[in-house]
Amino acid sequence: MDIRTITTKSRIEEGLLSLLEKKEFAKCNVSDIVECAEISKRTFYTYYKGKHDLLNAVEVRLIEGLEESLAKDRETLTRLERIPSAEEINQLADIAFNNTIAFCNQNKGAFSKLLSSNGDIYFYQKIIKVGNHEFDNRFPYLFHEKKMMLNDSLTLRFIRNLYVHGIIDILVLWSRNDGLIGTKDVKRLLGLTQTKSPLELVNLYKVELKFYHNEKQLL
Incomplete structure (x- = not known):
């Protein structure tokens, strides 16, 4: 070309x-x-051929780029020789999503517009499908489960849903709030969403809120 x-x-x-x-x-x-x-x-x-052909071309480019970035980041996990602790998973988030975050940052405008109310209502589900596939690929490295995954397990489907939606929704939130969330914050949140329960995250937010109010009082 x-x-x-x-x-x-x-x-x-x-x-x-x-x-x-x-x-x-x-x-x-x-x-x-x-x-x-x-x-x-x-x-x-x-x-x-028409507007739908154009939309599909844009989305295919983004989806393929997302898949390639996730695959590159996954190589970091292949070198793990044991099941990582929660703290190690937090640290891994800094490199295990490095290429993915860079790609999303480079195409933030496109993701934001396609995921907006004016965009494609099916695009989010296409991203979730990529996330589900990536979860299945990463599962053995994170949990060292070498046996066949029980895809009919309700528990596993629930875990996959929490894991994938948690990560994807952080990236979507980031794309919609340009300038308000930095890449360091995104990496931190990606680590937390994989290791903390909703209650623990709420408690972390309370600490941040208290720190914020103390800072405001000092000004």
Whole structure:
């Protein structure tokens, strides 16, 4: 693929994402997209069959990038020789999601717009599907369970649901709050969500809240 094609397709993608800032995808048409991208319809149809084809192309790129980043981060876990403690899992969060966080940060605008009320209501479920697959791949390294996973186990499905939704929802929250949450905070939360119960997290929040009020009083 030559540089002109890559540039044009990127321009069209950006046109769609810009449009989603002010209009629901269901109410968008090709004319709206080409206007935002500042291209002709002829150029648009050179690369895409329609708006759904374009949306799918954007989402496929993001999903594939997410899968590749998670796979790179997973290599860190393959070197574990024993079951990690909760403290070690907290520390691992700094490197076990490093590439993933970098990719999400690089594409934060795209994730934010597609996950917004103007975006694709099915995109979140596509991300969750990636998360479920990654959980199954990481499970043996985190728990050293070499036997076949009991996929019909209600307990395992519940654990997977908590683990995956906890991590994905942190990344989604991060994408929607640009500038309010830094990458260090994201890594810290990713570690906590894997090792702490909801009650422990509430207690941690209370400590932070108390610290915040003390700081405000000193100002």
